[in-house]
Amino acid sequence: MLRLRFYATVYAADGISLIAGFLLTGYLAFGDVGDPYAVDLLLIMIPLYSLLAFQTNAYGLDMIRRPRLGIYRALVSLAATAMVILLVAFFLKASEDLSRIVFVGGIVLAAGSIAVLRFVMANLGWRTLHASPVNELVIVDGAYYPETLVSQVLNAADHGLTPNPRDPFMLDRLGQMLENVDRVVVACAPQRRAQWALLLKGTNIQGELLSLECEQVGAIGVGKLGDRATLAVSCGPLDLRSRALKRALDLSVAVPLLVFLAPLFLLVAFLIKIDSPGPVFFLQKRVGRGNRMFLMTKFRSMRIDACDSDGARSTSEDDDRVTRLGHLLRKASIDELPQLINVVRGEMSLVGPRPHALQSLAGDKLFWEVDDRYWHRHACKPGITGLAQVRGFRGATREKSDLTDRLKADLEYLSGWSIWRDIIILFRTVRVLVHPRAF
Known part of the structure; x- marks a missing residue:
């Protein structure tokens, strides 16, 4: 700040x-x-x-x-x-x-x-800014690190940080610790470097390894920490200017939309209460930017006793959990509108990779078990819509290819971001609000 x-x-x-x-x-x-x-x-x-x-x-x-x-x-x-x-x-x-x-x-x-x-x-x-405009953090994971002027040093073992891509809760803890950090340097044993490199690529900041070897980790540059060389293995896809432009677009669209759609919100809330007992909104834990978790808001479209808080079961066309009104809300994507609240709160963006539930499956595997690059897509805020969605990659993920197609589109979006691309995706989204894979 x-x-x-x-x-x-x-x-x-x-x-x-x-x-x-x-x-x-x-x-x-x-x-x-x-x-x-x-x-x-x-x-x-x-x-x-x-x-x-x-x-x-x-x-x-x-x-x-x-x-x-x-x-x-x-x-x-x-x-x-x-x-x-x-x-x-x-x-x-x-x-x-x-x-x-x-x-x-x-x-x-x-x-x-x-x-x-x-x-x-x-x-x-x-x-x-105390002689350094960059907020730096060193994570020490069982390795030597030199004496430096870095003010923040964190012992990985003391905070339960192990480079395990199969542990989303550890990734959430890591993301929370990196929330206000500009640059993170990890000093770890050689056998852990590739794992740390994988996890750092999913953050939205500059990540480096204190190491002389660059094989296996896909280094994107070389830095310094004291008198030792570091390998840069990650960087945020959006700089400050880009994040400011993207945030300005989010607020300029989301705030007027919330005001304009307020009568519709009241009508839908009234109909949900009439259609089935339970709350109007459904809150589900999703993975957001920097692999930090947040509660995503949707209109409730399922019976309260059948709501899947972990997202282990994808919704099918004739899903008996969905209420009569819920089928209509999902078909027209109206159930997604409360995510505008998440956008205003800064947890989501209008455009970005769609946030997934922790237990989402592609075939018989969890999403992050299908492709190690899955965590990389969280280097920016998740979106209400995204490049994958406007290309038709929506609905249930019955096969592994259903996830890999979306992942490729998400990574393409991150590598080629521009404010104009966000605007184009928003216009293209209007044409696919009603789609055959919305259940």
């Missing part, structure tokens, strides 16, 4: 620089601190600059670790903003309404102010 507040402060400082630069230029040129030319330009400049600055990653760790790079990205964003405004003014033949003095002077003053403030704040950031 401290780093996020620092980012917000830098963002505010950029905005103040723009406002001060243009208003001061308007005052010097026309003697009016509220000069209309300056105000009109600011109404366009601020949102456009903000968008371009996020796109160029002007707000991130690099602005603290490499201040000059952060300043460069901010100034490039400002220059791009100016070019866009000039092009639009030219094509709309509105250049005559543009005060050249205010425009050029405002850009120059704003650029100088942004550069100075960012340099000062980058140095302030190092002191504020």
Whole structure:
């Protein structure tokens, strides 16, 4: 949270620089601190600059670790903003309404102010964040680790952490411990390195092994911990900028939808109460981001005495557990709508790999027993819909291939994420809300 507040402060400082630069230029040129030319330009400049600055990653760790790079990205964003405004003014033949003095002077003053403030704040950031903007954790699993400046060291045995991909509860404990960590380094015995590498790939942070060997673990880079080399084996699929964009999309869609659908929620709740005794909502433990568990919310579609809290049995077409109303809710995917609450709470996203119950089976095997890469899909928030769903991989998983098809789509989504892909998946989801495999 401290780093996020620092980012917000830098963002505010950029905005103040723009406002001060243009208003001061308007005052010097026309003697009016509220000069209309300056105000009109600011109404366009601020949102456009903000968008371009996020796109160029002007707000991130690099602005603290490499201040000059952060300043460069901010100034490039400002220059791009100016070019866009000039092009639009030219094509709309509105250049005559543009005060050249205010425009050029405002850009120059704003650029100088942004550069100075960012340099000062980058140095302030190092002191504020205790000389390290990254929250690091070392997990020691029966191996030597060097004396370092890392403030957090955790003994795996003391917390019941063993690299066992068949133990979802251990993965949940690990995920809870890594929730606010940016980088984790594991010091373990050689025979455990491949197992730890497998588990770290399912986290949403940078994971490294304290080791000189890189075979078996699929290293993606080399790092340092003190005077020892580490092998990077995982990294979050979304950086801070991407997570901010994705969260903004989630809230901008989920909150209005919840308000708009409130009458439908009340109607469905009333019908559920009439149709069968029991609660309106069905809460089920699912595996979320970083392999942490959460309670997913759905409209109850089964008899209360037949609800499957562990998800060991997939729902079939003529499932006797489903109520009369439940069949309709499932057919139209209405039972999934309360997951918008999970989205607002930050436990889920609109788009992402679908969260699964702990005892879900593909054929006669648990999901994570079919493919070791299963845990990798939890490197981002689970979604109400996803790439697998819009490709038709939905419904019961009677065969192992039913899971592997979904897993391939989920991993493809993680490796090629973009905000535009999320938007496209949302539009494609509308076409498959009613589908033949919804039971």
